[in-house]
Amino acid sequence: MAEPLLEVKDLKVHFPTEDGLVKAVDGVSYSIMPGETLGVVGESGSGKSVTFLTVMGLITPGQARIEGEVVFGGQDLLKVPVEEMRDIRGSQIGMIFQDPMTSLHPYYRVGNQISEAILAHRKIGKKEAMDQAVDMLRRVGIPRPDERARQYPHEFSGGMRQRAMIAMALSLNPDLLIADEPTTALDVTVQAQILDLIDRLKQEFNAAVVIITHDLGVVAEHCDNIQVMYAGKAVEYGYARDIYYDADHPYTWGLLQSIARVDAPRTERLKPIKGLPPSLIFVPPGCPFHPRCPYVFDRCRTEVPQLLPVDGHHASACHLSLEDKERIFKEEVFVHQ
Amino acid sequence: MTRYLVRRILFLILVLVFVSFLTFFIFLKLPASDPARLVAGRQTTPEILAEIRTNLGLDKPWYVQYGRFAKGLVPWPGFFLNEQVYYSYGNFIAVKEEIYRRLPVTIALTLGAAVLWLIIGLPIGIVSAIRKRSLADRAGMLFALFGVSAPVFWLGYVMLFVFWFKLGWAPSPGLDIKESLGHAILAGKFILPWVTLSLLFAAFYARMVRGTLIETMSEDYIRTARAKGLSERRVIFKHGLRAALTPVVTMFGLDVGSLLGGAIITETIFDLDGVGKYTIDAIYDQDFPVVMGVTIFAAFFIVVANLVVDVLYAVLDPRVRYT
Numbered sequence: 001m002a003e004p005l006l007e008v009k010d011l012k013v014h015f016p017t018e019d020g021l022v023k024a025v026d027g028v029s030y031s032i033m034p035g036e037t038l039g040v041v042g043e044s045g046s047g048k049s050v051t052f053l054t055v056m057g058l059i060t061p062g063q064a065r066i067e068g069e070v071v072f073g074g075q076d077l078l079k080v081p082v083e084e085m086r087d088i089r090g091s092q093i094g095m096i097f098q099d100p101m102t103s104l105h106p107y108y109r110v111g112n113q114i115s116e117a118i119l120a121h122r123k124i125g126k127k128e129a130m131d132q133a134v135d136m137l138r139r140v141g142i143p144r145p146d147e148r149a150r151q152y153p154h155e156f157s158g159g160m161r162q163r164a165m166i167a168m169a170l171s172l173n174p175d176l177l178i179a180d181e182p183t184t185a186l187d188v189t190v191q192a193q194i195l196d197l198i199d200r201l202k203q204e205f206n207a208a209v210v211i212i213t214h215d216l217g218v219v220a221e222h223c224d225n226i227q228v229m230y231a232g233k234a235v236e237y238g239y240a241r242d243i244y245y246d247a248d249h250p251y252t253w254g255l256l257q258s259i260a261r262v263d264a265p266r267t268e269r270l271k272p273i274k275g276l277p278p279s280l281i282f283v284p285p286g287c288p289f290h291p292r293c294p295y296v297f298d299r300c301r302t303e304v305p306q307l308l309p310v311d312g313h314h315a316s317a318c319h320l321s322l323e324d325k326e327r328i329f330k331e332e333v334f335v336h337q
Numbered sequence: 338m339t340r341y342l343v344r345r346i347l348f349l350i351l352v353l354v355f356v357s358f359l360t361f362f363i364f365l366k367l368p369a370s371d372p373a374r375l376v377a378g379r380q381t382t383p384e385i386l387a388e389i390r391t392n393l394g395l396d397k398p399w400y401v402q403y404g405r406f407a408k409g410l411v412p413w414p415g416f417f418l419n420e421q422v423y424y425s426y427g428n429f430i431a432v433k434e435e436i437y438r439r440l441p442v443t444i445a446l447t448l449g450a451a452v453l454w455l456i457i458g459l460p461i462g463i464v465s466a467i468r469k470r471s472l473a474d475r476a477g478m479l480f481a482l483f484g485v486s487a488p489v490f491w492l493g494y495v496m497l498f499v500f501w502f503k504l505g506w507a508p509s510p511g512l513d514i515k516e517s518l519g520h521a522i523l524a525g526k527f528i529l530p531w532v533t534l535s536l537l538f539a540a541f542y543a544r545m546v547r548g549t550l551i552e553t554m555s556e557d558y559i560r561t562a563r564a565k566g567l568s569e570r571r572v573i574f575k576h577g578l579r580a581a582l583t584p585v586v587t588m589f590g591l592d593v594g595s596l597l598g599g600a601i602i603t604e605t606i607f608d609l610d611g612v613g614k615y616t617i618d619a620i621y622d623q624d625f626p627v628v629m630g631v632t633i634f635a636a637f638f639i640v641v642a643n644l645v646v647d648v649l650y651a652v653l654d655p656r657v658r659y660t
Contacts, residue, residue, distance in 0.1 A: 058563055090566030097564075102557035105576055106656055117565040152655045168565065 004031035004071075005175055005208050006055070011068035013047075013054050020281035024050040024064070026232035029307070034175065037202065037209045039219030039240070041255065042229035045277050048212045051229075052178045054078075056095055057085040072176075091121040094169030098181035100161035104153040111137070111149025114168045121172050136167035139204070140197060159190035163197065170205055177202070178210045183218060195222050216255050220244065228252050231278050231288035234307050238314035245334070248316035248325045250293045253333045287319065295320060295328065345647075349640045353410045356636040357629060361403050364625050372625045375426040393426075406629055412637060423630040427622055432630030436612055441518050443611035446603065447596040449527055450534035451589070458539035459585075462546025466581075467573060469551065477543060484540020493533045493606035500529060511608035530607045534600055538592060542585065549581040556580070583653045587646045594642020598635025 013025040025047040032038050042048045053059045055070050057077060070077040073092065077085060089095075097103045105113060114133035115126065122129070130149070137145035140163040153161055162182060169177055179198060183191035195211075199222055202209050211219055219226055219240065226243045228236040228251060236249040247253055254273035275292035278284050284291050290300040299319045309315040310322055318325065373389040374381070390396055394405065409418045420431035465477040500507040507529045512521050521527065553559070554577050562576045563569075599613030608614075612631060619627035651657045 056564060058560065086566050086568065088566070089564060095564045097557060097561060099557060103561045105558040105562070105580070107579055107654065116567070120565060120567050120571075154656050165561075168561075 002033060005034045005036075007031040007069070007071040008051070008055065009069040009071070011051060011054065011070065012066070013050050013059060014065045015063065016065065017281075021065075022280045023232050023283055024280055025054065026283070027068075028229070028232070028234050029068075030227055030234065030237065032176065032208050032210065034208055035202075035206060036225065037199075037211065037223045039223035039226040040210060040212045040229060041214065041216055041219060041226060043214055043277050045231075045280060046229040047232035047280075048229045049180050052095070052180065052210060052212060056089055056093060056178065057082075058089075058095075087121065090117055090169075090174075091172040092174050093176045093178065094172070094174040095178040095180065096162070096165045096169045096182055099185045100158065100165045101153065101185075103165060104161060106153055109150055109152055110156065110164050114149070114164070114171055117168050118171050132171065133167070136171045137164065140164070140167045140170075140201070142167075158186050159193060162186060162190075162194050166194075166197065166201065170201060170207070173205055174207060176208045176210070177205075178212070180212045181214070182211065184213070184215070191218065198222070216243075217259055228255070231283055232280060233288060233317065235289065235318070236316045237307065238316075242314045246314070246326070247329055247333065248310065248314065248322070249318050250295050250320075250328075251289050252316075253329065254292075256333055287317070295324075342644075345644045349412065349637070349644070350410065352640050353412070353633055353636055354407070357406060357410055357633050358403065360629055360632045361399075361406060364623075364628070365399055365402075367623070372426050372623065375622060375624060406626075409630075410633060418630050418633065423626045425619070425624050425627050427624050427627075432627050435615055435627075436631065436634055439610055439612050439615050440597075442512065442609050443597060443599055443604070443613060445518060445522060445527060446530055446534065446600055446609060446611060447593060449522075449531040450538070450596070450600075451593050453531050454535035454538040454542060455589070457535065458542030459546055461539070461543040463550060463573075463578065465543065465547040466550035466554065474547075478547070481540040481543045484536045485544070487536065489533060489537060489602045490606065492536060493529075493603060496529045496533050497606065510606070512610055526607075526609075530603050530609060533606070534596075534603045542588070545588065546581065546585055549584055550577060553577045553581040583650065586653060587650055590642050590646035590649060591639075594645075595635070595639050597642075598638045599631065 008031070009029050011025055011028045012023070015022040015024060028047065028051055030038070040048045040051070050059060054064075054066060055072075055077065059066070066078060068078070072088070077088070080088070104110065108116075111130055111133045114136060115129035118124070118129040118132055119126070124132075134145045134149045137148055142148050142160055142163055148156070148160075148164075153164075156164060162185075166177075166179075166182075177198075182198070183194050186194060195218065198209060198211070201207075211223060213219060223240045226236075226238065226240050227234050228243070228249065230251050236243065236247065236252050238246075238248075242248075243252060244256070247256060251273070257271045258273060260270055273292060274294075278288055278291070286302045287293070287296075287300045287305050290296045293300065297319070303319065305317040305319050307315045307317040316325070320328070373386045373393060373395060376389050376393065377385055394402060405422050408416060409422055411417060418431075418433045418436075420433060423432040424430060425432065425435070461477040461480065465474040468474050497507075497510060501509060508525050510526070510529075512518075512526060516524070554573070559572060559576055562572045567576075597612075599611060599616050601613035601617050603609070604611040604613035605617055612634070615627070616631045616635075618624075619631065
């Protein structure tokens with residue numbers, strides 16, 4: 001078995017606030033292999049973004065209590081000195097964010113912002129860095145890249161801006177690209193283009209990709225593995241195929257059932273998950289999902305379910321028996337898909 | 338852009354008309370002294386007063402009188418504050434001439450204070466923003482609180498009392514007639530005035546920079562800059578400060594613009610013969626054309642400063658475009 005590119009072990013990120021300790025991430029473990037695409041799915045507040053911001057070192061011990069290990073390139077990134085983390089950030093791990101309009105600096109030209117990233121990590125001349133920036137813009141499919149590089153972000157369209165962000169993140173050929181809700185702020189038609197672009201570039205640059213999203217529809221075709229998060233914990237993990245055709249967790253079932261389908265009858269009601277996400281300060285005891293779970297029983301209220309693999313790869317954190325899970329999925333969830 | 342500039346120039350003239358008319362109207366309605374009296378001097382008779390009044394056109398209807406002043410509104414050489422109308426009723430010197438003579442003092446005072454308040458205010462604001470809620474931040478904001486609360490007229494006299502009267506470190510206030518401006522500056526005559534004038538602005542700017550920088554640092558593009566692996570210094574200065582300073586720069590333009598119209602209180606306390614002191618003396622003497630003249634002059638400066646600042650904003654922020 002090849003070495004994992006990134007291994008996160010029992011990561012906990014707790015923010016002390018005036019109202020209490022916010023347990024944004026509460027014991028999350030996963031690993032990413034080189035060249036893999038991982039989809040991380042969950043509602044707002046599930047901890048999916050915080051996990052990766054912590055991996056990038058953008059959430060620091062000054063802001064939160066961080067426990068656990070983040071192993072990348074043979075080092076625990078949580079223990080690495082700040083200078084070194086800064087080296088890794090941008091050059092070995094790249095990250096793009098949700099809203100490309102506000103994520104690019106409005107005062108500087110796009111080409112400049114990309115070449116700045118390059119110059120921060122490579123000792124090359126300004127002209128050469130700019131040439132590389134223009135080349136990156138071309139590779140992400142922006143026409144007339146040399147002209148576009150001299151423009152400001154507000155002169156780009158939303159999809160183009162996101163392409164520029166991707167160009168910037170990939171300009172140093174990182175091994176891992178983290179895309180935090182890359183398509184949420186874009187039109188549906190552009191969403192597909194951006195996801196296809198990420199797929200293509202992943203091959204070209206030989207990078208692993210993490211797509212963080214709340215939209216199960218987004219990750220369907222583009223991810224090898226999917227991790228579902230809820231209230232700071234991972235509740236299910238498996239091959240994409242497993243999640244869609246053999247989901248084993250009530251929350252995942254809820255997500256699947258709530259997807260609005262184009263081919264559903266127009267009068268059919270949407271099926272949301274009842275209730276609201278829990279407070280991360282006062283997390284429900286036992287399984288954090290139990291207040292909203294239609295299949296809850298006594299054990300759920302007291303004992304925290306562990307993320308246990310059922311067949312070596314597919315894992316779910318739920319007290320229901322495997323038989324029950326498979327039955328419920330077949331009878332109630334899959335029917336509607 | 339040209340259309341925009343033309344519009345702004347027309348607006349300038351409109352403002353000058355409004356300001357001048359308001360000033361004129363106030364003087365007209367003032368139940369105080371008769372301008373003719375000022376011209377006549379102490380020893381006078383009713384006949385002389387009447388004659389002066391006729392000469393000055395004070396018996397004419399208000400719109401005729403205003404019309405005479407209106408000609409001086411046009412911001413063009415030959416017209417602006419023309420000597421035929423705008424001259425002191427006290428000593429008959431043209432307002433224009435006096436302003437030009439005194440302007441260097443005001444400029445020296447303003448620029449010196451401006452440099453000082455930037456040097457003091459900006460770093461305090463930046464450090465406070467970067468190290469929020471630290472001791473440095475609290476100390477900086479305490480200083481700012483003092484600065485915005487201490488009235489200039491109080492601060493100025495306290496400074497004079499401590500540093501000149503008691504300690505003898507600063508030279509006596511007031512400029513020697515024979516001394517050139519450069520000499521006066523080197524003799525340290527401007528040090529206390531600079532400190533006094535700059536303190537309020539330094540405090541204000543420290544608070545403003547702190548506010549805008551804190552806000553800017555929470556923007557998404559700062560997170561992107563960090564994600565690119567840029568040094569924290571670069572993130573703060575090139576990305577954060579650059580955006581945060583835009584409103585500060587425009588504020589600076591406006592403040593300097595309005596101060597150039599006369600830092601009245603500071604000039605009075607330290608007896609500096611600038612435009613501000615000229616203004617206050619004229620108001621005390623009820624020297625009507627002078628008051629009109631300096632008011633128009635100050636208004637002109639402020640409107641021009643506004644225009645410069647707006648154009649500057651378009652230079653600083655590429656998203657802003659004027660048509």
